[in-house]
Every structure is written in C-alpha cells, then in structure tokens.
Amino acid sequence: MFVLFFVLVAATNAQETTPTVVTAVRLNGDGGQAILEVDTRGPARPHLTLLRKPYRIALDLADTVSAAKLPEPTGRIVNSLRQGLAGADRYRLLLSLSDSVRPRMEVQRDGDRATVKLELAPAPESAFVWSDGGKAPTVQAAVPPLVAPRRFTVVIDAGHGGVDRGATGEGGTEEKAINLAFAMALREVLGAEKDVTTILTRTDDTFIPLNERSAIARRAHADLFISLHADSIRYKDLRGATVYTLSDRASDALSSEIAESENAADRFAGSEWDQDAPEIHDILVDLVRRETENLTERFATHLVDDMRKAGVRLINNPKRSAGFRVLRAPDVPSVLLEIGYLSNKDEEKLLLSSDWQRRFAEILAKAVTDSLRERRG
Incomplete structure (x- = not known):
C-alpha cells in the first residue's frame, strides 16, 4: 500500500515528462563489500552525496519515482536503507553506514532500462569522498540532454x-x-x-x-x-x-x-x-x-x-x-x-x-x- 501511494503521489508531481521508475533495489555482499543495485525503467542519472557524523550516502535520481520495496540489510557495511522524494520529481535512496567506505558507482544501460551499481568497500576516513561531482560513469552512451531548458x-x-x-x-x-x-x-x-x-x-x-x-x-x-x-x-x-x-x-x-x-x-x-x-x-x-x-x-x-x-x-x-x-x-x-x-x-x-x-x-x-x-x- 505504501509503495503504491508513493508512486501515485510522485507521479502527480511529474507534469510534462514521463518519470523514470525504480523497479527493483537489491543489496548484496558480506563484511568485505556491499553492492547496491537499483534497476530503473527509463534513463538513470544518479548523483551521490556523502555525509559524515554519522556516515551516510544519498543516491539521487532526477525525474524518478519508486515502485520498489527496499531489501533488509544483512551485511556489516549498510545499517539501513530509506527511500522518499527529496524534491519535485527527485527520488532519494539513503544508506546509513556502519563506518567509512570507498564508493564506486557506474550505470549499466540496456535499451530503455538501466541499473545503477554502487559498490562500497571498507576504507579509511580519507577514502570517503566522491570526486567527480557526484555523477556516475556510464557503461553505454549517455542519455542525450533535454533540448529545452527547464523553466x-x-x-x-x-x-x-x-x-x-x-x-x-x-x-x-x-x-x-x-x-x-x-x-x-x-x-x-x-x-x-x-x-x-x-x-x-x-x-x-x-x-x-x-x-x-x-x-x-x-x-x-x-x-x-x-x-x-x-x-x-x-x-x-x-x-x-x-x-x-x-x-x-x-x-x-x-x-x-x-x-x-x-x-x-x-x-x-x-x-x-x-x-x-x-x-x-x-x-x-x-x-x-x-x-x-x-x-x-x-x-x-x-x-x-x-x-x-x-x-x-x-x-x-x-x-x-x-x-x-x-x-x-x-x-x-x-x-x-x-x-x-x-x-x-x-x-x-x-x-x-x-x-x-x-x-x-x-x-x-x-x-x-x-x-x-x-x-x-
């Protein structure tokens, strides 16, 4: 019921464009590494924000709504997962971490579908950074920019x-x-x-x-x-x-x-x-x-x-x-x-x-x- 309500509310806010939909969220790994995979129908343009005290990672997807149920963390790296809207048509997945990690992210594309893959490995405090402006490298061709600038x-x-x-x-x-x-x-x-x-x-x-x-x-x-x-x-x-x-x-x-x-x-x-x-x-x-x-x-x-x-x-x-x-x-x-x-x-x-x-x-x-x-x- 919550997932359906979340989709309906978010979809109402998407006025002129068809939003990307998060169709599945998976979290795998053990104490050596955690791997988060987010499947979407539609283009995925992820952005990462890293936060300290406590350690957290916010994964944002523009023009996106969710129809996915979140998995329960089982490893020692990710303590909890939460999802919601962080603004008009902006989906946010928040990961609470047990300690500092070294993040690595890429986007894998397959036609009109995509998978955002985020790998988290335990690392010193100095490695808990994201140096490319929050954007992920793309395995296939990037989604072309919108022709008309937003109002x-x-x-x-x-x-x-x-x-x-x-x-x-x-x-x-x-x-x-x-x-x-x-x-x-x-x-x-x-x-x-x-x-x-x-x-x-x-x-x-x-x-x-x-x-x-x-x-x-x-x-x-x-x-x-x-x-x-x-x-x-x-x-x-x-x-x-x-x-x-x-x-x-x-x-x-x-x-x-x-x-x-x-x-x-x-x-x-x-x-x-x-x-x-x-x-x-x-x-x-x-x-x-x-x-x-x-x-x-x-x-x-x-x-x-x-x-x-x-x-x-x-x-x-x-x-x-x-x-x-x-x-x-x-x-x-x-x-x-x-x-x-x-x-x-x-x-x-x-x-x-x-x-x-x-x-x-x-x-x-x-x-x-x-x-x-x-x-x-």
Whole structure:
C-alpha cells in the first residue's frame, strides 16, 4: 500500500515528462563489500552525496519515482536503507553506514532500462569522498540532454494585506500597498523571461496567513520564494534595503525586532492557522533543508552584491537572519527582502515612486534570473 501511494503521489508531481521508475533495489555482499543495485525503467542519472557524523550516502535520481520495496540489510557495511522524494520529481535512496567506505558507482544501460551499481568497500576516513561531482560513469552512451531548458518558478509574496495593514509611514502610507506595488512590478519584469514562471501569493488587498504563503510556494515546487516588505521601526534615520534569511537565532537585535513584528501578522488569522506546521524529524527532510539553506545563502549574497553594484542604498550589514515564520519551507529557497523603511520620510517618498518601483524590480529580477541560471550550470 505504501509503495503504491508513493508512486501515485510522485507521479502527480511529474507534469510534462514521463518519470523514470525504480523497479527493483537489491543489496548484496558480506563484511568485505556491499553492492547496491537499483534497476530503473527509463534513463538513470544518479548523483551521490556523502555525509559524515554519522556516515551516510544519498543516491539521487532526477525525474524518478519508486515502485520498489527496499531489501533488509544483512551485511556489516549498510545499517539501513530509506527511500522518499527529496524534491519535485527527485527520488532519494539513503544508506546509513556502519563506518567509512570507498564508493564506486557506474550505470549499466540496456535499451530503455538501466541499473545503477554502487559498490562500497571498507576504507579509511580519507577514502570517503566522491570526486567527480557526484555523477556516475556510464557503461553505454549517455542519455542525450533535454533540448529545452527547464523553466524556473518564482513565488513573489507581497507581505501583509487585507485586515493586516503592516507598517504605516510618516505620511500615512500603508505597507501592504507598497509591498503589492513592488510585487506587481517584479512580476511584470520577470514576465519577459521565457524560462521563468512567476506566481504571486496575492494580487489584491487580501489577508493570507504566513503558513499559507510558504505553502503556496511548496505546492508550486518553487525554485525561489521572495517575501517583500517595507517596515517601520523606531530608528527614524535608518533607511536602505535589507535581505533576511531564516535562522533559529536572530543575527542581531534589529533582525529580532523585525521578525517579531512580521510574525505578529498571524494575530489576524483564525484558530485553524494558530500553529506552525509540525516538524518532520526525517533525515530525508534534513538533507533537503540543508540543500535549501545553501541555495538560499547563495541567492541572498548574490542579491546583496547586485543591489550594491546597481547603487541601491543598503543598511549596514545588509544580509541578516532571524526566525521569520514565512521563510520556513524546508524545500524552497526563501528570503525576506525589506525594500526600505517607511519610518524614514525620504524613504517613504522613494518607495511611492513608480519609477523607483520599476527600477528596483529590474535590479531584483536580474539577481533572480542570474542566480537561477547558475544552478542550471
């Protein structure tokens, strides 16, 4: 029943291409060596990730779902096997090991079928490496690359909305309106990019709970989530843009204050939204979260650099972090961007300028597209 459910759920996520199917998983060997074989119907493009403390190996297959039952480990090298989805249409097989090993992997092809063969032999700590970028050598001709590059999905979140007005500027400007104006401008600029699909969490003056905003990004299998804000704080002289990422502890007092203010938006939500999504203590989720954090940090750094080069005014130490609830999707790289601060009179005037909204959107769009295309390689 679990296998069937797993296949159905995964197949739903494969929208335009027929996914590869894992048809069998075998694990053989003794104390001298372990041999893992994964049979697929369809092309197999495996990628290895090696992890320590404890020793683990994650074998990823892109555009793949599983219809296979996992074997029970019987040797002394592999302690356990687990499988699941590590992202949209990305199958992951996780091996927990008793100690360090020397991995060797190859792909054997036979028509439209393939077998990924992973050999694990006990070895010193120094041998527990994978030096060819995670890819396996191919016994037969490699699968030709897709002709059309894949599209990226960017979810743009206009902070606040509806009963939640957000901050109010010195001149009476409501943050929720500023955020929506910038979101619409960014969507318009990104709309000219043929390989980018944009989704807005709201397109009008509507209240959306924080958890639902990140859920929208997860349902869309977004490659990036950007939450736009223009806060008001007690430091009236402070102005400039700031990029925030998620962290358990705030990087500084200002970040803590901003996060507390933004998280308070859910006071307008009903009781059904009055709790965070439950934490899933799963190593597969942990691996996805780690990859997401790395991609988030890379984009945040990219964005700060691009804004600085374009002459955008930034606060001191413009890349900061705190416990923003809206950024908690474990599988979507997410940032919160303070475009400016409505508590500063000059900044409020600038944020109201349609010319500046367009200019800022162009700078942000460039950072987005450059960062996403770097991932494609």
